[in-house]
Amino acid sequence: MSNRLVLIVAPPLATLQDVTGAWEVFCRAELYAPGTYDVALVSAGTELVVETKFGLKIICERSVHEYQGPVDTVLVAGSEQGVSGQADPAFLDWLQHASSRTRRMGSICTGAFYLAHAGLLSDRRATSHWRQLQKLAGEFPDVTVDPDPIFVRDGNVYTSAGVTAGIDLALALVEADCGHGVSQAIARDLVLFLQRQSDQPQLSTALAQRMADRDPIRHLQRWAPDNLQALATVEDMAAYVHMSPRNFARLFKLQTGVTPGHYIRQLRLEAARRRMQELSGNAEAVAAQVGFGSTRSLRRSLRGNARSGHHKA
Secondary structure, three states: OOOOEEEEEEEEOOOOHHHHHHHHHHHHHHHOOOEEEEEEEOOOOOOOOOEOOOEEEEEEEHHHOOOOEEEEEEEOOOOOHOOOOOOOHHHHHHHHHHHHHHEEEOOOHHHHHHHHHHHOOOOOOOOOOOHHHHHHHHOOOOOEEEEEEEEEEEOOOOOOEOHHHHHHHHHHHHHHHHHHHHHHHHHHHOOOOOOOOOEEEEEHHHHHOOOOOOOHHHHHHHHHHHOOHHOOOOOHHHHOOOHHHHHHHHHHHHHHOHHHHHHHHHHHHHHHHHHHHHOOOHHHHHHHHHHHOOOHHHHHHHHHHHHHHOOOO
């Protein structure tokens, strides 16, 4: 079987890591599964020199318009041009025609806007960078925008969240082609803390929640993720900062915008998802490590979070 042709498309003012992250993953696959891919970095227009968002220029091998035959995978990098609605009509036309001869069409970050403008996301689920989800949903009401996952598959169309989520999407595509061992080896090469799955949230609890502007609440927020076993209750959290539970709860909500119970529950769920992957689903060990009282409580919390985690933006 001939090598699978993978096109990484760089539009004008592309986000550099959208391009290089996916490129690195597919190229490294050749180290572990030689002959699987033929990877090409291509421009979305006729110019082969593409200036990225912060001025660095990259030289593409070819223009996307030179590819008129079958393609295995197309991944379009994000760009402000796509978000602002200034996409080259010729490129959108190429996407429309290529979709019928491409096994997998995909986007990284705001590259979803190019797919949407080309009509490839109509009546599909999709995601994008969290800052642009509302704009994507507003401009394309026929697209079901999912704000939570780091990437979404709907049929043969894939969309990812912002920037580094493109690496997660590329790893998932490689895993589908070459197996878990290959994708895991690549993740280790890239020194990734965790090979994230599609249903993991775009933002971790530490990033999504507001950091308190002063100690001792801020110190607690920094200490808590690595010490969940010691924080079984809100009273434990209050004791750590030497405050009464009532005063602590009031101050925590004032400085972070959420209750301490909600905050610690989200930390536990996030840690549980990560540990379940690392420990191959050993629920008993995970429950003990992240502070759930029992495996039943852990499973109930994970099911409840999954039911409430997907909604239309």
